Amino acid sequence: MSDWIDEIKSQLPAGRVLTDLADRSSYSFDASFGQYIPEAVVQAKDKEEVVHVLKVANRWKVPVYTRGQGTCLSGGPLPVHGGIVLDISQWPREIEVKADDLTVVVSPSVLTARIDEEAAKHGLMYPPDPSSAHVATIGGNLAENSGGPRGLKYGVTKDFVLGLEVVTPEGEVIRTGGGTIKNVTGIDMTKLLVGSEGTLGVITEATLKLVPKPPEVQTLMAVFDEVRLAGQAISKTLTSGVLPSKMEFMDKACIRAVESFYPSGLPTDAEAVVLVELDGHPEALEVEAKLVQDVMEDIGARETKIAQSKEEAQEMWHARKQVSPAIAQIKPTKVSEDATVPRSKIPEMIERLRGIKEKHNVEIVVFGHAGDGNLHPNVLCDQRDQEEMKRVEDAVEAIFEAAIELGGTLSGEHGIGTMKAPFMERELGKVGVSMLKRMKDAWDPNGIMNPGKIFPEEGQKLVLRDE
Template sequence: MKVTEDVLAKLRGILADPDRLLTSDADLYSYSFDASFGLHKPEAVCQPVSTEETAGIVRIADEYEIPLCPRGRGTSLSGGPLPVQGGIVIDFSLWNSKLVIEEEDLIAIVSPGVITADINNAANEFGLMYPPDPSSAHVSTIGGNLAENAGGPRGLKYGVTKDYVLGLEIVTADGKVVRTGGKTVKNVTGYDLTKLIVGSEGTLAIITEATLRLIPKPQASLTCMVLFDEIVDAGRAISKVLGSGIMPSKMEIMDQSSIIAVEEYASLGLPVDVEAILLIELDGHPLAIEEEMQRVAEACKEVGARSVQVAKDKKEEAELWQARKLVSPAIVKIKPTKISEDATIPRSQIPEMFRRLKAIKEKYKIHLVVFGHAGDGNLHPNIITDQRDPEEMRRVELAVEDIFKAAIELGGTLSGEHGIGTMKSPFMEMELGKDGLALMKSIKTAWDPKNILNPGKIFPEEGERFELRNG
């Protein structure tokens, strides 16, 4: 126990409202998990609503060498906010007071607790858009998105969270308030601390404000659903479309297991005998996307698509996307535990990755469902299992390890958009090598010598191995 009565008294002195310091067992329990694995109870939870309060908390943690774990709405799929070494959780979800659109400069300035979808909605009112769209966007906070560098389907055309961050206000490990970047898209004044901090999962600094880049909102969008008898043809269709000079805003894939799961769950009338469905969205000028959609349809048919269905109106468009949206709720009906991975590969390797995933599924006799952002190679192999079955969980652990190995062997990466957290840290050296990992660690040590900022994340502990267990 590092959070002594003395520390609690000091924290109370910093928070303008003492109710924003939580210490009851029930409260602490509700901060002990996220959307991934593991149960780790904090010793206290603070809910700051200003930079001053945040810096004050950090200075106390620095003085007493107490672990600090920043947290938004806890939707992390990699263990990002879990207090694995105890200490204080800093819950930013109440601090949603700032959401300013500066229309002329095409920027938004936000406090860390703002819900991500609210930023896009606010931008829409000015004819602008905030593109990053993780599937949790209606629940997750921008602070969490920044910490994990969240992605989403639109990543294909528009990039990820990091591509939209121009500047940050941060609190350093010793409680200093520093601004990085600014309000301009072009900025080469020294090292790019902004892009270093985004995606660093709360281990380098705590983000208290972000300046985000907005872009003009596309005027229109069109969606089609393409059916493939062979999944390898879906891979060829992706290459064909991108090679023809068209950049869709989304290219999502569902494999046969996903299709069957959705169909059993919701009876949408999806054909359960196809190996893959591609959902392709184009956005932009209405005249342009209409003509482009014809070329997309032709390209898909040329590589052997069974059929191409273009949505005729917004209602039909919503229906087509319904299939993709229902994958996650559908698969947890099969078994209660879902391990959602985001191993990402160069898009040319999509067919080979599907082959390897099939082999892994058979080898370990697991229920593996694959869907995701095929256009940028960011697949989501999801293992459906039951954590109460330790023998099955052991097979799942080995399967996950094989999935990571396959991704890296194919020139890909452990994580496309979920982050490393606690879930993937044992595999870091496999991807980065000893020297690459040492370069990262040297930055961590330089910035946070006492290791109080989200300790136990990203970097593997000595001899750590991958285990899926709660509590």
């Protein structure tokens, strides 16, 4: 047993420092690719325990991989250099809504959907709504700057963070920001930490902004025979004076997959379906829904439908939610990407994806948050087929290249982690990556926080095959 493990055990209950292979194995993967076994797992339940672990790890220069619920799609919590997995999921889940301030203070282990549920009891809303909100922690959301469909109108996690409590890699506790809406004291460390993917410290508390909960929502579906027209209709809607809360896109392959998995009445001969949600006052919604419907029809939607009841709206969204399980029936492995492009480039990106699919002979289905340009091309494959996985690697690289060429980004939501690190320089350039690295080195002089992530290592390539 290593001396550093003994030191960690000296101040934590033995049952929460796990060294058995079986325990360590269950912390060796996330929702992406690759398996790495840590030397120890520590289940921290309060700030003092995190301070202790980081002080010991920093002194012994042992890597620390903070982990929420392990739902990351880019390899964020994977212990690629061994060391410690610091499990935050066992931490007591505390949510304190301060209704008069329109803020909420949360512990890092809180599941994101619970924040919105608690806020709703006070007539308030926490808008960030990643699809994984019922299973992912707010700590993970903060580290990844996660977003969801409502990002179109309200923004993503970073837009709702007012303050953080963080344990630095050297084991010091700092507070950034606070409980006020405005705060311009110094360089904004809160924004620097959000989206830093666990490379700058451990988030132990967050103060988040809430907004008044809109009294009503309205849903509308539009069906298109051409993807190009769907793209145009999305752009036109966004310049028509109405800002929907969600605008989701499904391509033909998704529509067909949903219909064979959970028949929902979607038209299987259509090239694209766009689902729109508006929120606000009921009287305004009536006018806005009609306006969006007119825009969709003017651009060339072959059919539009405004939900006439809550049940009908739920049915439409249920179809959208079935996309992930439905496409999982097509092939056993799903490489879920989130390359994002400026909104005007959506039709071109979809065209490029079609070309990539043909060139590399892979199955790609496309859905996503079209209103903010955040598409989710999913490459469906079989991880046991090494030859197919080589083609998938090439296709994924081509997807990243296409997004960057169109003025977009490698990741709109899922983060860089291990999966996209090899491509960082293509988007940020050598100097950009080096500036980021210099910041990281200043925060974490011994390089113990989540090493092997974001920054490409010598010769690192995207590898989805077993090696």
